[in-house]
Amino acid sequence: MFKTELDQLQWRGLLRRMRVLGSAAGRKVKVDGEEKLMFASNNYLSLAHHPEVVAAVREGLDQWGYGSGGSRLMCGNTEVHEHLQRRLAEMLGKEASLIFPSGYAANSAVLSTLAQRGDMIAVDKLVHASIIDGARACAGVLRAWPHRQTEKLQRVLARGRHRRAFIVTDTLFSMDGDKAPLQELVALKRRYETILIVDEAHAFGCIGPKGAGVAAEADLLEDIDIIVATFSKALGGSGAFVASSREIIDYLINRARGFIFTTGIPTVNCLAAEAALDVIAAEPYRSERLIDNGEYMRRCCYEMKLNTGVSESYIVPILIGAAERSMKVSNILWDRGFMVPAIRPPTVPPGGSRLRVSLMSEHTKEDIYRLCQTIKEALKAS
Ligand SMILES: Cc1ncc(COP(=O)(O)O)c(C=O)c1O
Incomplete structure (x- = not known):
């Protein structure tokens, strides 16, 4: 067939x-x-096999076992998940964060949940497939602007044929290795009052203060509404998170199907991410x-x-x-x-x-x- x-x-x-x-x-x-x-x-910092990360998993297994046993809303949410969420939110200067099973799940959930009928999702043409898939799954309209050509994005925003607009970009592009023009995107976000979402998948852990990413490096965290990053690249593990306002995170907890209808990541994945963040800060x-x-x-x-x-x-x-x-x-x-x-x-x-x-x-x-x-x-x- x-x-x-x-x-x-x-x-x-x-x-x-x-x-x-x-x-x-x-x-x-x-x-x-x-x-x-x-x-x-993408194990950029060799943390997937770092002794401290491995030890955190080993010790964690003894205390927590392996699988989480259910979705986060049922029984798959531990003190360790909550601690890591608070740490990540603080690191990125946001009110809250929410862990997802993967970066793919996080991106697709954020867009498919937040963008609604009448909304426009404008993306850089080279964003990751999970962003495109999330945008396609929502009731809004998807528009792609040519890679890094923000003047084209400006034209789309100026037309104003939408209820609400989301601007979405990777911060470090996975196939070209270049960075998004964040300063220009922030200026457009302010001018047209849109929601700015960035995916720090390939930068998180490697770029910026204590690995906080490209937006942190450029001192633009305050202007970014939603940050997505993953534990699967520089942190050498598995899982991902979204950091944003309390309101957005609560909305995702209540409405994101990619969060509600899936098993929480194993507690040891969170311990591994914590250990990786410690190594990044110390080394x-x-x-x-x-x-x-x-x-x-x-x-x-x-x-x-x-x-x-x-x-x-x-x-x-x-x-x-x-x-x-x-x-x-x-x-x-x-x-x-x-x-x-x-x-x-x-x-x-x-x-x-x-x-x-x-x-x-x-x-x-x-x-x-x-x-x-x-x-x-x-x-x-x-
Ligand atoms: C830019 C970007 N976002 C998201 C993802 C997905 O992350 P994960 O591997 O945690 O699903 C990837 C990885 O392939 C990526 O390159």
């Missing part, structure tokens, strides 16, 4: 298959018995080194004439174009001991296929230099 479609994907170089790891997603991983240097993980060198690794990689790429597009972070794409060639280069890298994913449509637009290098604080300069050299050779050979 679906075979023809799968065959077509295969033929177009778009068929996806999962690699199977036999170790934690650290700098070096074991895959099919072979060792690879990992450049595919700022991790994020400093990560950011420095990004700068070093872009310098290497510039010297080797590799196109990193608009990257300004530790997410460094190498733009290639065709999906098949990107796969080929990724496969050559694989054979030479590097795990670097090729990103193809529909994750990126047609013709926008690329390698997506995500760096970790653990990577050495030599790792990065060798990777760039190998990419250059692989491009020549493909």
Whole structure:
């Protein structure tokens, strides 16, 4: 029934298959018995396997067991969930926060719940799929403005054919590694009295004071109405949260189907997030080194004439174009001991296929230099 479609994907170089790891997603991983240097993980600060995070989970298991046993509104809400929510809210200068099972669930719940008939959700064209899915699931109208071109957003807002407007953006774009023009978005939010929502998924933990994110770094927290971030990237765990006013959080608790009708995350996930936040605060060198690794990689790429597009972070794409060639280069890298994913449509637009290098604080300069050299050779050979 679906075979023809799968065959077509295969033929177009778009068929996806999962690699199977036999170790934690650290700098070096074991895959099919072979060792690879990992450049595919969002475990940016190596906290997924940090001893203090692991110890927090171990100790937590003894006290709390594993599963939470129910939805948060039934029995899946512990003192630990509540403590973490208060800590996150405080960290982001908001009245309250609410934990969700994942960033995907948080984004889709926020938009599908808050935006109603007559509302407009305006998104940067490159926001994460979960934002688009949430916007599509609501009764409002979805409008996308071309990536970072806020003048186009301004035109949409000026038309004013909506009851309420939501402006939504990622703060650090996951496929291009560039940052949103938050200052301009805040100005538009003020001028047109909209609700501004930011997704800090890839920045939270790495950027800003104690990892509070891009909005905190730019001192714009007060102007952001709703912040979504996840425990699944720099914090090395699983789960996510929304931080906002007490009113919005209470509304989500009462109306967000993606919150109400799902099991609360295990208590140990919250303990792991707490431990990860402690490590981030105590060991700022991790994020400093990560950011420095990004700068070093872009310098290497510039010297080797590799196109990193608009990257300004530790997410460094190498733009290639065709999906098949990107796969080929990724496969050559694989054979030479590097795990670097090729990103193809529909994750990126047609013709926008690329390698997506995500760096970790653990990577050495030599790792990065060798990777760039190998990419250059692989491009020549493909
Ligand atoms: C920008 C962005 N938002 C949200 C998510 C989803 O987060 P999670 O993996 O916690 O579901 C991701 C991760 O894929 C992401 O890149």
